[in-house]
Amino acid sequence: MSVPKDCGFVVHDAGHFYTLGALDGYQTQYLRFVKRFDRDDPSKYPGNKGAYSGTTLQIVLRVLLNRVKYLQGQKWCVENVMIRLCLMLAIWLLEFRAARRHGRGYWHGLDFASHQHLCEQCGHTVCEHS
Numbered sequence: 001m002s003v004p005k006d007c008g009f010v011v012h013d014a015g016h017f018y019t020l021g022a023l024d025g026y027q028t029q030y031l032r033f034v035k036r037f038d039r040d041d042p043s044k045y046p047g048n049k050g051a052y053s054g055t056t057l058q059i060v061l062r063v064l065l066n067r068v069k070y071l072q073g074q075k076w077c078v079e080n081v082m083i084r085l086c087l088m089l090a091i092w093l094l095e096f097r098a099a100r101r102h103g104r105g106y107w108h109g110l111d112f113a114s115h116q117h118l119c120e121q122c123g124h125t126v127c128e129h130s
């Protein structure tokens with residue numbers, strides 16, 4: 001998948017490592033997602049070759065949620081309320097998907113998914129480690 005040059009980011013490793021555009025300065029901003037690989041079962045992470053540490057979508061979305069809360073504090077607007085709900089729903093869907101893939105139910109609400117402690121091993125709110 002090709003990304004237009006003016007889209008605000010550059011892909012270094014598809015789905016995992018990006019350079020983000022920056023405003024008001026020239027400091028490079030990077031975003032790197034965790035990349036996992038299982039030598040015993042390569043089908044566990046299809047398409048991944050190699051592994052490295054990084055963040056998760058849930059953590060990035062939680063950061064964005066915090067940013068919107070900050071912006072709402074600067075100047076209230078209804079769009080921020082809707083953005084907050086959309087971000088919380090996205091986080092909930094990621095947690096629901098993870099639970100389903102591991103054969104578990106996920107009966108928690110949006111607030112739980114968005115604010116509950118994350119497992120340090122898998123990065124989810126509900127898992128076999130917690």
